[in-house]
Amino acid sequence: MYSVSAQTNDVEIVQVPLDVNNDFQLQPDKINEALSADPSIKLVYICSPGNPTANLIKKADIQKVLEHPTWNGVVVVDEAYIDFAPEGSSLAEWVNDWPNLAVMQTLSKAFGLAGIRLGVCFTSPPIATLLNSLKAPYNISSPTSALATAALSPTHQAVMQKYRDLIVAQRDRLVQELPQIPGIGRFRGGKESNFLLVEILDKPASEGGKPSNVIAQAAYEAMAEKRGVVVRFRGKELGCEGCLRITVGTEEEVTRFLREIRTVLGGLHKGESIDSVRGQVSQN
Ligand SMILES: Cc1ncc(COP(=O)(O)O)c(C=O)c1O
Structure with a gap:
């Protein structure tokens, strides 16, 4: 899906495979090498838990990428399936410490609400401001907003x-x-x-x-x-x-x-x- 979105937006991608011999874990040193080799790379996409691998990526490995000494881009962590992982697995809170981190979640999976097309991005104020200024002028539709508000109430x-x-x-x-x-x-x-x-x-x-x-x-x-x-x-x-x-x-x-x-x-x-x-x- 990431590559389809990249293609439709005419964005080049550089793939750094997960380590197939180590439970599909991230290879942060290889990612950092790729980032050093091409500073024009703007985003790193990491999916945790992965699809179709169902594994959480080690937080320390993501931290290594966040700590890259020279690269100046944004690390996006896709947490679409995070609700099925143990409590405390999400990196959402890390956005308070890492201004270059965006953590994305969705109501499409554990909430079963793919039809309302709503997700959330946790990120730092500068990136949030940028995203808000990039989005289309229309806001989230009122049916989607009403359903999401209900779904996120303590009862639901x-x-x-x-x-x-x-x-x-x-x-x-x-x-x-x-x-x-x-x-x-x-x-x-x-x-x-x-x-x-x-x-x-x-x-x-x-x-x-x-x-x-x-x-x-x-x-x-x-x-x-x-x-x-x-x-x-x-x-x-x-x-x-x-x-x-x-x-x-x-x-x-x-x-x-x-x-x-x-x-x-x-x-x-x-x-x-x-x-x-x-x-x-x-x-x-
Ligand atoms: C890893 C991953 N991220 C994101 C999504 C898409 O979520 P949404 O329905 O919010 O577009 C999916 C859906 O299949 C997915 O597998």
Whole structure:
């Protein structure tokens, strides 16, 4: 999404990959090197928890970038999924100490209000002034404003937290139960979001299975087309060979997902075609 926005605004991007061998953590020294090499870079974008990696970025690593000795730009931290991370994970308060930090959050995820199109940016007064002067002359629409004000009231925040806790409980359940299904490999990244990134193997791990994009893609298709269980195939992202991103649902949805993926992987590992696996009925 960042690169799409950059392209539509004719902005060049320099990518510094996360460390795929270290739980997709930031590589602050490499970022700082890139910033030293090209002082025309204006913004650094960091997503924490990451998507699709579900991991929190270490605060000390972000601090290293903020402390770059010569670079004079803004560090943006996208915290769209922060409500699913442990209390105290946000960097929002750091904007009081770092005038070059902008922390963004959204009502689209934990509050379930993507339709009102509202987020928030915590930042220092000079950047806030700049953002206000850049925005279109029209303000936030009154329906959006009314819904957001209600959602952020103590009563409705408590509702959000109740649902967040249910999601976290189902996430813990998936962490326990998913690896028991033959053909499920490692979790990649972290477990601090409302989704998990997991490897799909070409055969059960007990038989030496390896992460496979072919099987992951086939499992994704078989579950989506006839079974109504939609996950995301993420096998083409760097370091995500064979990975599906599973959004955590309600207890019933997680039960259904676990049943369907067991059936689908069982069929695919027996060498059945995707078409025949698509049509099979799962046993309860
Ligand atoms: C990492 C990340 N940031 C931001 C967003 C977008 O949030 P919004 O609905 O507020 O535009 C998404 C949505 O998918 C996301 O995954």
